[in-house]
């Protein structure tokens with residue numbers, strides 16, 4: 001049985017299919033619970049949520065499912081930038097007020113990220129079954145506390161060195177995020193020479209070097225992607241974009257439509273929205289900001305500064321100024337309830353495996 005392995009046993013789920021934690025509003029409690037109820041692992045993308053909001057969402061998820069689920073956080077430190085650089089970026093962003101039809105206010109805007117350790121306190125306090133993270137590794141103190149709490153821990157790596165560091169830190173499984181992936185790169189090794197290793201190349205190299213279960217992520221949308229990941233040695237998959245277009249996803253309808261219509265060549269990597277490399281569908285904002293690359297501030301300051309612009313874009317349903325995070329295989333997305341997406345993927349895995357075994361039976365190739 002393809003679905004029975006160490007990962008499903010570790011997580012207490014039926015299928016090795018994880019819905020990615022996606023900060024920014026996509027992963028509603030309804031989405032998380034629907035995926036978990038369908039036998040996958042739903043994940044709350046809690047990176048941008050206040051500790052209080054995380055507690056509320058976790059309680060809501062528990063009202064909707066009694067199955068395991070995950071909370072995902074970003075290991076983020078506050079950054080600094082000098083006042084002139086901040087003023088300059090605000091001036092650049094103000095150019096877009098005209099297109100959006102309203103002025104932006106930068107007053108009362110916090111440039112600091114949500115307090116990571118206070119967010120983690122909630123994960124501990126609520127005894128969340130699975131905790132996943134990206135952008136770094138939490139301090140040993142926190143990982144020990146989570147383990148003592150019985151929480152399964154999943155870290156994100158974009159190269160083998162990061163995978164080995166996560167293994168040494170004591171996580172239970174590793175998401176190997178290929179460069180096809182939608183959203184932010186999880187890269188945290190400052191000396192990584194290339195942040196863009198593709199899923200196909202990354203998974204087998206990671207599997208060969210780490211002992212932990214590897215979860216393939218990036219560009220996986222259907223049974224073909226799942227079977228390919230298993231063939232490369234992964235124990236399961238983490239899918240993000242595939243669930244953005246689900247009925248329960250909290251993203252703007254215009255964003256959903258952009259994903260459904262995206263072509264294979266329309267996503268790009270950009271720092272323009274957040275100050276950190278992320279993959280999304282190219283739009284006017286990304287194109288204009290190429291002239292201001294040197295002025296883009298570090299994450300999470302740039303992210304905070306573009307919030308008024310992104311909020312105005314949402315208000316007016318203007319996709320040219322929204323961060324349309326999506327993976328390279330966005331066009332394979334389905335507009336359906338999350339339960340159906342999980343069921344379709346599972347059925348498709350079985351279809352593909354059937355075809356592959358029939359190919360083997362009728363193959364003229366000599367046995368290895």
Ligand SMILES: Cc1cc2nc3c(=O)[nH]c(=O)nc-3n(C[C@H](O)[C@H](O)[C@H](O)COP(=O)(O)O)c2cc1C
Pocket residue numbers: 020021022023024026045046047072073074133134156177180181182183184217218219220238239240241242325326327328329
């Ligand atoms: C809208 C969006 C937001 C994301 N936010 C997060 C996040 O908060 N934490 C995280 O670990 N990964 C995040 N990711 C990355 C996913 O975990 C995953 O690596 C990616 O979605 C896989 O590629 P795919 O979108 O092609 O399936 C995000 C991805 C998207 C598309």
